[in-house]
Each structure stands twice: as C-alpha cells, then as structure tokens.
Amino acid sequence: MNLTLRVWRQKNADTPGKFVEYRANNISPDMSFLEMLDVVNEELIKRGEEQIAFDHDCREGICGSCGLVINGRAHGPLAATTTCQLHMRTFKDGDTIAVEPWRARPFPVIKDLVVDRNAFDRIIQSGGYISVSTGGAPDGNAIPIPKDDADKAMDAAQCIGCGACVAACKNASAMLFVAAKVSHLSLLPQGKIEQDRRVLNMVTRMDEEGFGNCTNIGSCEAVCPKQITLDNIARMNRLYMEALFKGILS
Numbered sequence: 001m002n003l004t005l006r007v008w009r010q011k012n013a014d015t016p017g018k019f020v021e022y023r024a025n026n027i028s029p030d031m032s033f034l035e036m037l038d039v040v041n042e043e044l045i046k047r048g049e050e051q052i053a054f055d056h057d058c059r060e061g062i063c064g065s066c067g068l069v070i071n072g073r074a075h076g077p078l079a080a081t082t083t084c085q086l087h088m089r090t091f092k093d094g095d096t097i098a099v100e101p102w103r104a105r106p107f108p109v110i111k112d113l114v115v116d117r118n119a120f121d122r123i124i125q126s127g128g129y130i131s132v133s134t135g136g137a138p139d140g141n142a143i144p145i146p147k148d149d150a151d152k153a154m155d156a157a158q159c160i161g162c163g164a165c166v167a168a169c170k171n172a173s174a175m176l177f178v179a180a181k182v183s184h185l186s187l188l189p190q191g192k193i194e195q196d197r198r199v200l201n202m203v204t205r206m207d208e209e210g211f212g213n214c215t216n217i218g219s220c221e222a223v224c225p226k227q228i229t230l231d232n233i234a235r236m237n238r239l240y241m242e243a244l245f246k247g248i249l250s
C-alpha cells in the first residue's frame, strides 16, 4: 500500500504545531498503524530528519499508552480497537490519513503526537485504590459476590486509561475514565469501605485538573477501545451524591 500521511508536528507545548505531509510507501496491509509509523520514521532517519514522536508500550491493546486521533476519530475508524491494534488493511491503497494527538487542555502536547497524561495519574492518586487490608487471594475468593456485581466490576476494570474518552468529548470530560475506576472498586466488597471518600476525592481532583463535565453526548463510549459504558457515569454520579449528602448530614 502507498499512503499519504498528514501528521501533526509540534516541538513542544509552547510552540505552535502544524500538519506536515509524508509519504508512506510499500506498507503491508498486515502492519499495525504504529508499525506503519515506524516505517515512516525509518525513512526520516535515513534522510537525516527528525522522527515523528508517538507514544506506545505494549502494542497489544492493554497498556493504554498509544493514542492518536486518526482521520478525526480517537484510535481511528474501528470500534473497540486501540491504535496499536489497528491494522493498515482497514485503509485503502492511496488513502490520505490525518494523524493528530489527543486534543484537550489537561493533556498538553509534549511533542508531536505525544501528550502529557499525568492528570490521569493524579486522579488515581487521589483515591483510585484500596488502602485497607484485603488479605490474600484465598480470602478474596472466600467472599461471595453476586455475579452481576462481579461482571460489572470486571467490565469497568477493563479501562486502560488511554484518554480516548477525553479526546473524543467536546467538553474534554474525563468522567468515563473516572467512573470506570470508581465503579470497578465500589462494586466489590473490598472497595466499598472507602467508597465515599474515593468518589468525592476523585471527582474533585478531576475538576481541579480542568476536565469538563459530562453532557450525555456519548462520544466517549463510542470511541472507548474497551467499550466502557455510560452507565458507569450514572453510577459515579449516584455515589457522589450519596457521599455528599452523607457528609452534609453527619
């Protein structure tokens, strides 16, 4: 396949960026999108030009490091697929493909296609964990958990924190991400103990980081590579209100 790429190049957060056109020639349809970018970078190195910076780690769809807006859609045209798992056979020979970084104020561009997603880490640090002693695996297995709760918790736990939800949202809302973490922990008995403090702290931190609010558009759910659903946001809002009222009444 021979393709034309329009890639966002930006030196750093303080320098304006721009699209630069590159040719991607002799690309195998079986390459992943990131492997295609590797080929383009090899050509740039041969020509003595600066490589395109992009984030990646596992390249197996599990770490959440990769994340590109491809032809205007976070992670590209395929549903439930991370950028690293998107294959070039999804495109046609001769296509022109636009490649951009996540665009949201809380995710400043570090370079080219790489953005700073530390805001997510700070939200997790504010409460996305269990600090009480939960015992070992046999203790956990001895606690009966309703199948429905276990299924919902495991579905929420699939969130890999890639940030596509933020990139797709017109409000740059991080509520799908935060709701997945809150739901995952609060649906299980071990996570219920710190449930009120967790949801209050994580939502407060999310707001402090500058993420917007959810207005029920649903773009986040549409682009989420792990198919995290909007009902997690409803659950988080419910838990938040409960915690707030308990605080007011106590």
Ligand code: FES
Pocket (backbone or CB within 6 Å): 055, 056, 057, 058, 059, 060, 061, 062, 063, 064, 065, 066, 082, 083, 084, 085, 160
């Ligand atoms: S590189 Fe790990 S999810 Fe894509």
